[in-house]
Amino acid sequence: MSASSQALVASEPGPDIYDENTKQNEDAPANAVSAAPKRKEPPPESSESIRQRGYVILSFWAIILIIGLPIWWKTTAIYRARLPLDQMMDWADGRACRPVFPLRISIEVDSLQDHEAQHLLRTTQHALDDLNDFSAHHLRLELSPSNASTAATGLSTGGVENEELALVIRLLPGITTKADLQSYAPILDIYYTPNQIPSSSSSSSSLGNYIANTLRGMFAEEQAMIAYLLSTSSAPPERSPKALAPEVAESLAKWTTRSMKYSRTYHLTFSLFTPTATPSSWDIEAALEEHMKPLLESFSSISNFTIDTQVQLYATPGVSGDILKKEDLSGFINAAEWPLSPSIGGAPTINFIVYVGDMEVEGGGKSWLIPQWGGVVIQSDISDLRPAMLIFSNQLISLLGAPESGSLPLRLMTLVRVRSAGLLLKASGTMGSLARLTLALPSISIPRSVAEGVYTTIEHLRKACDGLGGQEGLENARIAEEAAEKAFFEKSMVGQVYFPDEHKLAVYMPLLGPVGVPLVMTVLKEARAWRKRRRGGR
Amino acid sequence: MRQFHSLLLFLSLFTLSVATSDYHEQLLLTPLHPSLLLASFNFQSNTTVNSFEQQNFRNFPRSLGQILQHANTRELHLRFSLGRWDAESWGARPWGGAREGGTGVELWAWVEAETDEEADGRWLTLTNALSGLFCASLNFIDSTRTTRPVMSFQPSGDHKNSSWDNLHLLHGTLPREVVCTENLTPFLKLLPCKGKAGISSLLDGHKLFDASWQSMSIDVRPVCSAGSNDCQLQITQTIDMVLDIQRSKRPRDNPIPRPVPNEELRCDASKPYHSEDTCFPLDTAAQEEGWTLSQIFGHPLKGACPLATDGIDPVCINVPHARQVFASEGSHEHLDPNGFMRCFQLDPEKELEMILPQQEITEKAPLEQPLLYAERSFIGYGQERGGVQAILTNPSPTKAVDFVYMESLPWFMKLYLHTLKAKINGLDTHKDVIQEMYYRPALDRKRGTQLEVRILIPANSTVVLTYDFEKAILRYTEYPPDANRGFDVAPAVITIGNVSIRTTSLLLPLPTPDFSMPYNVIILTSTVMALSFGFVFNLLVRRFVAVDEADQWDVRAVRLKIAALIKAKLKRFRNAEKAEKRE
Numbered sequence A: 001m002s003a004s005s006q007a008l009v010a011s012e013p014g015p016d017i018y019d020e021n022t023k024q025n026e027d028a029p030a031n032a033v034s035a036a037p038k039r040k041e042p043p044p045e046s047s048e049s050i051r052q053r054g055y056v057i058l059s060f061w062a063i064i065l066i067i068g069l070p071i072w073w074k075t076t077a078i079y080r081a082r083l084p085l086d087q088m089m090d091w092a093d094g095r096a097c098r099p100v101f102p103l104r105i106s107i108e109v110d111s112l113q114d115h116e117a118q119h120l121l122r123t124t125q126h127a128l129d130d131l132n133d134f135s136a137h138h139l140r141l142e143l144s145p146s147n148a149s150t151a152a153t154g155l156s157t158g159g160v161e162n163e164e165l166a167l168v169i170r171l172l173p174g175i176t177t178k179a180d181l182q183s184y185a186p187i188l189d190i191y192y193t194p195n196q197i198p199s200s201s202s203s204s205s206s207l208g209n210y211i212a213n214t215l216r217g218m219f220a221e222e223q224a225m226i227a228y229l230l231s232t233s234s235a236p237p238e239r240s241p242k243a244l245a246p247e248v249a250e251s252l253a254k255w256t257t258r259s260m261k262y263s264r265t266y267h268l269t270f271s272l273f274t275p276t277a278t279p280s281s282w283d284i285e286a287a288l289e290e291h292m293k294p295l296l297e298s299f300s301s302i303s304n305f306t307i308d309t310q311v312q313l314y315a316t317p318g319v320s321g322d323i324l325k326k327e328d329l330s331g332f333i334n335a336a337e338w339p340l341s342p343s344i345g346g347a348p349t350i351n352f353i354v355y356v357g358d359m360e361v362e363g364g365g366k367s368w369l370i371p372q373w374g375g376v377v378i379q380s381d382i383s384d385l386r387p388a389m390l391i392f393s394n395q396l397i398s399l400l401g402a403p404e405s406g407s408l409p410l411r412l413m414t415l416v417r418v419r420s421a422g423l424l425l426k427a428s429g430t431m432g433s434l435a436r437l438t439l440a441l442p443s444i445s446i447p448r449s450v451a452e453g454v455y456t457t458i459e460h461l462r463k464a465c466d467g468l469g470g471q472e473g474l475e476n477a478r479i480a481e482e483a484a485e486k487a488f489f490e491k492s493m494v495g496q497v498y499f500p501d502e503h504k505l506a507v508y509m510p511l512l513g514p515v516g517v518p519l520v521m522t523v524l525k526e527a528r529a530w531r532k533r534r535r536g537g538r
Numbered sequence B: 001m002r003q004f005h006s007l008l009l010f011l012s013l014f015t016l017s018v019a020t021s022d023y024h025e026q027l028l029l030t031p032l033h034p035s036l037l038l039a040s041f042n043f044q045s046n047t048t049v050n051s052f053e054q055q056n057f058r059n060f061p062r063s064l065g066q067i068l069q070h071a072n073t074r075e076l077h078l079r080f081s082l083g084r085w086d087a088e089s090w091g092a093r094p095w096g097g098a099r100e101g102g103t104g105v106e107l108w109a110w111v112e113a114e115t116d117e118e119a120d121g122r123w124l125t126l127t128n129a130l131s132g133l134f135c136a137s138l139n140f141i142d143s144t145r146t147t148r149p150v151m152s153f154q155p156s157g158d159h160k161n162s163s164w165d166n167l168h169l170l171h172g173t174l175p176r177e178v179v180c181t182e183n184l185t186p187f188l189k190l191l192p193c194k195g196k197a198g199i200s201s202l203l204d205g206h207k208l209f210d211a212s213w214q215s216m217s218i219d220v221r222p223v224c225s226a227g228s229n230d231c232q233l234q235i236t237q238t239i240d241m242v243l244d245i246q247r248s249k250r251p252r253d254n255p256i257p258r259p260v261p262n263e264e265l266r267c268d269a270s271k272p273y274h275s276e277d278t279c280f281p282l283d284t285a286a287q288e289e290g291w292t293l294s295q296i297f298g299h300p301l302k303g304a305c306p307l308a309t310d311g312i313d314p315v316c317i318n319v320p321h322a323r324q325v326f327a328s329e330g331s332h333e334h335l336d337p338n339g340f341m342r343c344f345q346l347d348p349e350k351e352l353e354m355i356l357p358q359q360e361i362t363e364k365a366p367l368e369q370p371l372l373y374a375e376r377s378f379i380g381y382g383q384e385r386g387g388v389q390a391i392l393t394n395p396s397p398t399k400a401v402d403f404v405y406m407e408s409l410p411w412f413m414k415l416y417l418h419t420l421k422a423k424i425n426g427l428d429t430h431k432d433v434i435q436e437m438y439y440r441p442a443l444d445r446k447r448g449t450q451l452e453v454r455i456l457i458p459a460n461s462t463v464v465l466t467y468d469f470e471k472a473i474l475r476y477t478e479y480p481p482d483a484n485r486g487f488d489v490a491p492a493v494i495t496i497g498n499v500s501i502r503t504t505s506l507l508l509p510l511p512t513p514d515f516s517m518p519y520n521v522i523i524l525t526s527t528v529m530a531l532s533f534g535f536v537f538n539l540l541v542r543r544f545v546a547v548d549e550a551d552q553w554d555v556r557a558v559r560l561k562i563a564a565l566i567k568a569k570l571k572r573f574r575n576a577e578k579a580e581k582r583e
Helices: A017-027 A047-076 A085-092 A114-131 A147-153 A155-163 A206-232 A246-258 A284-298 A326-332 A386-400 A408-440 A448-466 A471-488 A501-537 B002-017 B049-053 B062-070 B116-134 B181-189 B293-297 B517-541 B555-582
Strands: A008-011 A101-109 A137-143 A165-173 A178-181 A187-192 A265-273 A304-312 A349-356 A367-370 A374-379 B023-032 B036-048 B073-083 B104-112 B167-174 B213-224 B231-244 B315-318 B332-335 B341-345 B354-356 B373-379 B385-393 B401-409 B413-424 B434-440 B449-457 B462-471 B487-489 B493-496 B499-502 B506-508 B543-546
Touching (some): A047 B517, A085 A408, A085 A448, A137 A206, A178 A206, A206 A246, A265 A386, A284 A304, A326 A367, A349 A386, A367 A386, A408 A448, A408 A471, A448 A471, A501 B517, B073 B116, B104 B116, B385 B401, B413 B449, B449 B462
Parallel strands (some): A165 A187, A265 A304
Antiparallel strands (some): A008 B543, A367 A374, B023 B036, B104 B167, B213 B231, B315 B341, B373 B385, B385 B462, B401 B449, B434 B449, B493 B499
């Protein structure tokens, strides 16, 4: 190392050179001659220059810490709107809302004295409460306020009070005990024999028990549905009732996979597919008018429907053969060639297909339902569309998720309650997922729209929870569910997740490496020199 | 070819008057010289507006009908085109150019809306939905590619006067889109007979997209019969293609062209140098190529579509009567007595095969002269500026032609309007040529330039329209993949009455950066900053001493130190091993 051409060399202030030289002499072989000439020591530094150097280093660091760091922090920060995480988790865990469906059932008893009626009511309620083991679904009986007048007007008032009452029971004297559910109104006629009128002394009555059992049987399916929904959600276990019977649970699982997602509007497409060029037209307008429209009107309080129809010639199904096996049914719809593209509006499409042909499903039957999609009917003669329309009506009802038993008005009301419960639980679950997502991924941004969506959801969930069971509850639950989904699937949230750390390294290293290393090294050296000086001073 | 045009005219009149017939289709074959064949497929179906609004679809495709209703579109024109029509040797375009679009995809529609913003929203819905239906990138027609033509397009349907004020014409092009089989499949699905029967059974992606030029069109328009109130919605789908007969005749499983065997070469033996190994090809201009339907389209026609019940012959061919045409059994030939046309009526059950043998014939069906020849190209050089030159020729010796020339240029091609010049036959007589002009300047990243010029060309003259432009520099993320290929500029649309023709599209090279630029910039600036920082910092914090007073940085000492360290470690390791062995 010859440095004769250089007059000056920057020297590190501090490290003890003498120490190193002696060490080197120790490590060197014994016969080696040390070639290093004895060096001159630089003159001792003035305390003035040491202090000055300290100030320089300090000011560099001050600029970095006071200006650089905040700017860096500010410019690379990810906007995370504040979310009410506790509330969201409360909803998800079912702490915020106890879904309760109080069903008001009115009893009309014209033939009994007032106190007799009161007594009957009490005993029946007792019997009901004894039977019921599921607190969320509660049947509450009450006496019809104007016993005489409602009986006279009958059906019409039943319609008006639909909003409030789940069912009206009319007690009528008869020869035998029997229950008769009216098909087009939520009215249950119960005939009783005179000897069944409870005496005021007895604590139970056979009529009361009979009514209670009948009611229980009628609402068993709805109860099971709600219980199933609660048990599949993350609600606390003590809320859900005793475990459902396996076969009931299985049929309910089928019911959930079968039914469409709830929407305010559905689009129905009726298609005629034929493998040849004939028939090229069908009398669908009249058939729809006669068999479909009345059903759709009765659904109008829950969902609206738009309809279109089409005729497609030269359509070959995805499977061939005269007998269709069960496993072939899913491949029957030739998705690649049949123009069954979903509608472009927001409404989900339900497809109903009439296929002209002689095929038969294995084991008989010419129609089947495709879960969450629609139904197929195979028919060789399309001059009479009535059977196909009746099958489609049934398929539509079960695709919408209505229960299988009961009269139509009761099924619709059950549908409202079950749908609101489902939406409520789904929206709550989404809130929980969003809260967990925000906690699990600290690097994602949370735009303001997500926070707004969360607040909208919670507000409507609250309203839905308060008015559960009615139209309003359903509407609120729907809005809540929509807002929750929108907040959860906000696109701009995931933009940062796919920005790998290697890229950050590539951006920061070229600047921070060459600048940072001298800064840190000087501080270390200065600190070492300072410590040595202090030790030397002592 | 006059007859050809009159037939088209007759057909269009016919469809207007016989609107009660729901569906009709026709294929017109016209041999073009040399050894090319123009095949024009036309499919038309109607539905009453009433059943359209109730969404009961029969022959009208439901998928398209739903989109039109959802986007409040009253009239729709969609074009997919590929290749260049050689007007010099092929004559006038089929349908006079009315069923043709520029290279790529072109879409224009009349959308009903109260305000411009609403119209834009519905246009967006329309393009997105059509994009899904036709598997084309129509959703890329954004505001920069959308124009609202003022003079160029006229609605071809009958619109109610009441709704006329609320109709907005929007026009978009995608010159870069490559039209291919995935666009044909949805097109065929819209037809009532699919590709299973009738003339549509001849359509095959392999043949269609092998054509020298092809154009697919879909037009939806309302048609009202005069005087009565019932309106119909008419959908017309056409496919026109120019096929190379020799190319089509190549076997499908072995499509590589091979040299003709020696014995099959047709040589001019009168040439003095004609011998065993030299051959001058014989002039085959008078020779008509022999072909059959199944050679050209891959398979014969699979019977008539049973829905077409209006009695129009589904297959016609435009050749002189002296030309031999043999059709298979079950079809009936109808000769047009005073023209070159002959049509065939088909049996719905039987396949149609048509054979035209090789024949020497002097008579040819005459080519119709186009109204205007148009070509457009770039002029100028360099990365910064350029120019465009459009050469427009009126071939008619007697009639002047009046038309609207419309350019919709991308925003990064900044037009200098003051450089717009029209020379007629090489002379600057600017005034008479350009009659009227509509110009809407571009806004960066928001909309493109729209230029519409009404031009009058006197008989037998050529107008050269030139203008200059500047190339903008795009942002890093605005370059498409493969930016060095260049940027496609949409064809100019020339509207003559209700007929429109298009120039070819242009490929504009823009200054393209190196795409590793951002990291290079980061590293370069960082290096400069680090250097200057290091210089200043060292100057401030280092102490300067004489050489002999400085620290010695002895490499040998360091080496010895490291060696000693390793030695010590090894020794310790060995000792440990020995200890283990002992145990």
